[in-house]
Amino acid sequence: MSDVLSELQRGMARALRHGGLLEREPQLRAFALEHIAGNDRVSPVEQLEIYREQFWWRHTSSLVEDFPGLGGILGQAEWEKLVEQYLKEVPPNSYTLRDLGAGLPELIARASWLSHQALCLDMARLELAYIEVFDAPDAPPLAPERLAQIPEDTFEGARLVIAPAVRLLAVRYPVADLRRKLRAADDEPVAIPEPAPQHLVVYRRELRLWDMPVSGVAFTFLSALAAGKPLGAAAELSATSPEAEQELGASIGEWLREWTVKGLVSDVQTQ
Amino acid sequence: MVPELGVGVGLRVPHYAAILAEQPPVDFFEIISENFMVGGGKPLYHLDRVLEHYRVVQHGVSLGIAGPEEPDRAYLSQLKQLVRRTKTPWVSDHFCWCGAGGAHLHDLLPIPYTQAAVRRTAERARMIQDFLEVPFALENTSSYLTYRSSTLSEWEFIAEVAERADIGLLFDVNNVYVSAFNHGFDAQEFVRSVPHRRILQIHLAGHTNLGKYIIDTHRGSVSEDVLELYRQTIALAGPISTLIEWDDEIPELAVLLAEAERARAARDEGLARRGGGSQPSTGKATPAAPQRQDATVWQQGGPRESAANEAVG
Numbered sequence: 001m002s003d004v005l006s007e008l009q010r011g012m013a014r015a016l017r018h019g020g021l022l023e024r025e026p027q028l029r030a031f032a033l034e035h036i037a038g039n040d041r042v043s044p045v046e047q048l049e050i051y052r053e054q055f056w057w058r059h060t061s062s063l064v065e066d067f068p069g070l071g072g073i074l075g076q077a078e079w080e081k082l083v084e085q086y087l088k089e090v091p092p093n094s095y096t097l098r099d100l101g102a103g104l105p106e107l108i109a110r111a112s113w114l115s116h117q118a119l120c121l122d123m124a125r126l127e128l129a130y131i132e133v134f135d136a137p138d139a140p141p142l143a144p145e146r147l148a149q150i151p152e153d154t155f156e157g158a159r160l161v162i163a164p165a166v167r168l169l170a171v172r173y174p175v176a177d178l179r180r181k182l183r184a185a186d187d188e189p190v191a192i193p194e195p196a197p198q199h200l201v202v203y204r205r206e207l208r209l210w211d212m213p214v215s216g217v218a219f220t221f222l223s224a225l226a227a228g229k230p231l232g233a234a235a236e237l238s239a240t241s242p243e244a245e246q247e248l249g250a251s252i253g254e255w256l257r258e259w260t261v262k263g264l265v266s267d268v269q270t271q
Numbered sequence: 272m273v274p275e276l277g278v279g280v281g282l283r284v285p286h287y288a289a290i291l292a293e294q295p296p297v298d299f300f301e302i303i304s305e306n307f308m309v310g311g312g313k314p315l316y317h318l319d320r321v322l323e324h325y326r327v328v329q330h331g332v333s334l335g336i337a338g339p340e341e342p343d344r345a346y347l348s349q350l351k352q353l354v355r356r357t358k359t360p361w362v363s364d365h366f367c368w369c370g371a372g373g374a375h376l377h378d379l380l381p382i383p384y385t386q387a388a389v390r391r392t393a394e395r396a397r398m399i400q401d402f403l404e405v406p407f408a409l410e411n412t413s414s415y416l417t418y419r420s421s422t423l424s425e426w427e428f429i430a431e432v433a434e435r436a437d438i439g440l441l442f443d444v445n446n447v448y449v450s451a452f453n454h455g456f457d458a459q460e461f462v463r464s465v466p467h468r469r470i471l472q473i474h475l476a477g478h479t480n481l482g483k484y485i486i487d488t489h490r491g492s493v494s495e496d497v498l499e500l501y502r503q504t505i506a507l508a509g510p511i512s513t514l515i516e517w518d519d520e521i522p523e524l525a526v527l528l529a530e531a532e533r534a535r536a537a538r539d540e541g542l543a544r545r546g547g548g549s550q551p552s553t554g555k556a557t558p559a560a561p562q563r564q565d566a567t568v569w570q571q572g573g574p575r576e577s578a579a580n581e582a583v584g
């Protein structure tokens with residue numbers, strides 16, 4: 001819709017997303033003087049500035065709340081620089097602030113100026129997974145006896161339905177533990193960890209959020225199940241070496257039992 | 272006809288435990304719709320527990336009805352799903368726009384009060400009410416700017432939209448007071464001029480006077496001046512479901528419920544005036560002396576229940 005009202009609103013939206021004081025930006029100052037009335041106490045530019053400040057405060061606060069681990073790694077100066085770059089490059093496009101940080105990992109992957117870029121990327125992905133899992137759709141967990149009841153001749157073709165509140169993350173740093181330390185430390189300094197690759201399952205159980213490290217083979221197997229592969233095909237994909245094949249053979253039963261008990265599996269479909 | 276629910280309070284995260292454990296007498300709760308338009312987890316779990324014991328009405332903050340783009344169909348579908356869950360007797364949002372060009376600014380931005388904006392807002396409001404299949408109401412906002420292009424007063428704009436779209440009004444008395452101070456109009460003329468028969472619900476809240484302007488912070492008690500405007504509204508409009516909003520520096524539940532009782536007493540006084548007592552005065556409401564100088568922010572609905580507050584195992 002292109003009309004006078006819409007043009008005014010688009011211009012105002014550009015002004016509110018501006019990263020600095022409107023007074024110092026001649027074009028936006030002119031926009032305010034043209035469209036905003038002001039009064040004898042508050043000038044047109046000041047009236048618009050009230051809303052611009054609010055835009056930045058509201059969105060920065062939301063990111064601070066949703067990404068405490070990332071903020072803890074970066075410190076104030078780098079965090080502010082990252083948030084400013086993010087809000088300028090990635091306009092909020094969802095009605096809910098819950099989705100505000102969805103593009104942060106992508107930006108961090110490009111932000112080579114960050115002191116601990118790889119660690120920050122892992123942390124942002126983890127914190128995004130928590131956000132997604134927190135209010136993902138409910139799905140009653142599969143009763144463990146249903147798993148045991150799968151006929152042997154259909155076992156390989158059976159598909160396990162992974163619950164919506166499960167996310168799988170391969171990370172290079174122990175970010176889940178680091179996040180816990182940062183949240184417990186208040187303002188005390190926390191040491192940046194050395195790289196230590198992990199495969200994490202982030203999931204919700206009885207309304208609480210959990211993260212569980214699993215082996216690389218288990219991670220590949222669970223990822224294949226989450227992608228809709230039948231049990232047999234998922235096992236084949238995971239058996240990438242004799243060692244992996246041995247681990248799979250020794251552990252698959254226990255993995256399936258544990259994942260079912262923990263609510264990672266919500267259904268089983270047999271042909 | 273919509274039901275008259277009495278005096279309620281906003282359902283806010285810090286009070287969940289006390290509400291579910293103690294089940295205090297509360298006429299109704301109001302929720303911020305968007306906080307519960309999710310797939311599952313704690314937000315819907317808590318909502319369902321509250322619904323077992325209380326009437327809940329829905330109030331939205333993200334519709335942006337007067338924006339350049341048409342309302343988001345996916346958003347409206349999610350909203351309707353929630354309506355079915357809560358069985359809310361009406362749904363409300365704001366006379367505002369929230370974004371442009373695909374950017375959502377998460378604010379209640381004021382509308383230029385023009386005939387073009389009346390047409391756009393009314394057409395969409397009618398469509399939304401038809402789609403949701405429950406009475407739909409829009410709320411007057413607090414605002415901090417006015418447009419050179421406005422040709423109508425705020426109350427003329429609101430009345431015209433409500434009449435054309437045949438929708439309800441959520442009348443926020445504190446917002447009237449705040450905007451009256453910020454823009455220098457007569458709050459009582461606003462109260463007298465809105466179509467009273469269309470008011471489905473009233474909001475009351477605290478505000479923060481920064482000297483040059485007042486911010487609708489939803490912090491602290493409702494000011495006595497706002498309560499007086501509320502009495503006048505009730506005297507003119509009759510008994511209307513009334514809600515206390517308290518979203519910043521949220522107090523203990525007992526304090527919030529005491530504030531609701533304060534509103535109830537004012538409501539009774541307004542009803543007594545309606546019954547042949549004194550009429551609203553025509554003097555201009557005088558804003559209180561400036562309060563804190565450090566408050567420059569406002570928000571709707573208090574803290575969102577989020578993963579950040581979870582004890583992650």
